[in-house]
Amino acid sequence: MALLITHATLVTWEDPNHIIGDGALLLDNGIIQEIGSSSELAARYPHAEELDAQGQYAMPGGVCAHTHFYGAYARGLAIPGPAPKNFPEILRRLWWPLDKSLDAEAVRLSALVCLIDAIKHGTTTLIDHHASPNCINGSLDIIADAVDEAGLRAVLCYEVTDRDGPEKAQAGIEENVRFLRAAHDHPLVSATFGLHASLTLSDSTLEACAQAADGLDTGFHIHVAEHEADQEDSQRKTGERVVHRLARLGILGPKTIVAHAVHVDASERAVLKDTGTWVSHQPRSNMNNGVGAAAIDIMAAEGIKLALGNDGFSNNMWAEWKAAYLLQKVAGRDPRLAPGDMIARMATQANARLAEVFFPGQTLGQLVPGAAA
Incomplete structure (x- = not known):
């Protein structure tokens, strides 16, 4: 009715x-x-x-351009010992032990918690980036079933990484490929191909991912230059900066999302623009991890496609709007940076256009006749 x-x-x-x-x-x-x-x-x-x-x-439901449902378990979680002094330590001491602890039921419950949080805050489309190295096969189905139960819309992927050895890297590739083919069974769910970050991926694994994705009409979802360590690792391994490395290996393009891009230079920004790659900005996470602030004003002026995510923080995207508005001003010591209309367009119109990449033929994020309700 x-x-x-x-x-x-x-x-x-x-x-x-x-x-x-x-x-x-x-x-x-x-x-x-x-x-x-x-x-x-x-x-x-x-x-x-x-x-x-x-x-x-x-108004239309909010869109989150980058999140981690399993991040629900990190809220209020104390890390034993002295506080981590930088982001690589946070990965080693918090995120990587946490994702290794996830079993099927933990994956399901974390998704449900985040989806309920999203409903409470009016966020109805979420682009998730999942990792559970001891529960890889079928993990995206578990999350998709939770999304169906919640009645929201989501884009899912599995994070391929070399940090747990070649067998699990291959299992991650296979989970992405399997779900890219299976996602059509869920009308409110779409898929992309997940990668952790340049610093945990060899050229051979990235080449295998690009080859596996060939013919599946997909891009990738990857963390890029969130911290200087990503650039240092890439230059040590290949002599290239991260974005140039990913471009060489066929990872970038109009269906690819790079999360963060805090430590990219002008030459890398030019590649992101020329390839039509999306950049998602997560200011609350960047502040919490002490990694710096992405140059979103410069990126916007250069025509890079920008979107707003939360990186596993609460799905109150209004709070992300506020953080995006304030962070640039203190980081750049200029109250003219990140004006309110720019942040609003990023969070509404740009996020909706990104979501439409994964739900072709649908109009999202607008109250107009013919749009998805």
Whole structure:
């Protein structure tokens, strides 16, 4: 049965955005069928189930461009011993022991916790990056089933890495390939190909990933230059900076997301722009890990496609908006950086365009007739 939402203040997040007072939305079969005034639509559809918004805002659900559902377990978790002094120590002492501890039930529960948190904060599409080295095969199905149960939309991948040996790296490749083919069984779930980061991947493994992805119409989802260690490792191994290395190996492109890009230089930014690669910005995580601040004002001015994620922090994307607005100002000591309209466009219009990459043929993130509800 159709649902008619009346007496709402509609925020359409079109470009340009429109705000419609005393507006109404007719929803049916998961699609926005019509938008108009409350009086007009109530008269036209007297038999529709009606929900009176009583003047509250109605807007598209939020999109998170990069997260880790299993990060739910890190909230409030103390790391034994002295505090880690840098991000590589945080990886070794927190994240890598945590992901090794995950079994199938832990994977399922972490996804459900994060999805409930997303519902509470109005975030309805999430691009997840998963790792569970002792529970690889079928792990993405477990998460997809949780997404189905929650009724949200998600893009899933498995993090391929060499840090646990060649057999598990190959298992990660196979899980990505398997799920890229199986994701169509879940109407609200899509897939991409996950990679950890340049510093835990050899050329041979990256070549194997690119070869495995060939013909699957996919890009990749990878952490890039989150900390200087990623650049130092790449230059030590190959003599190249990270983005140049990934470009050489066929990892970049318009369906690829690089998370963070905090420590990229001008030549790498040029490659990101030329390849149409997406960059996701996670300011709360960057502050928490003490890794620095990505040059998002420069990237935006250069035409790089920017999106906003949370890196496993809470799915309150409004908090990520605020952090993105404030971080650049203190990092650059310039109150003109990261103006509010830039952050709003990144979080709404850009995030929606990124989500549409994975759900082709659908209109997301807008209150317009024909868009997904």
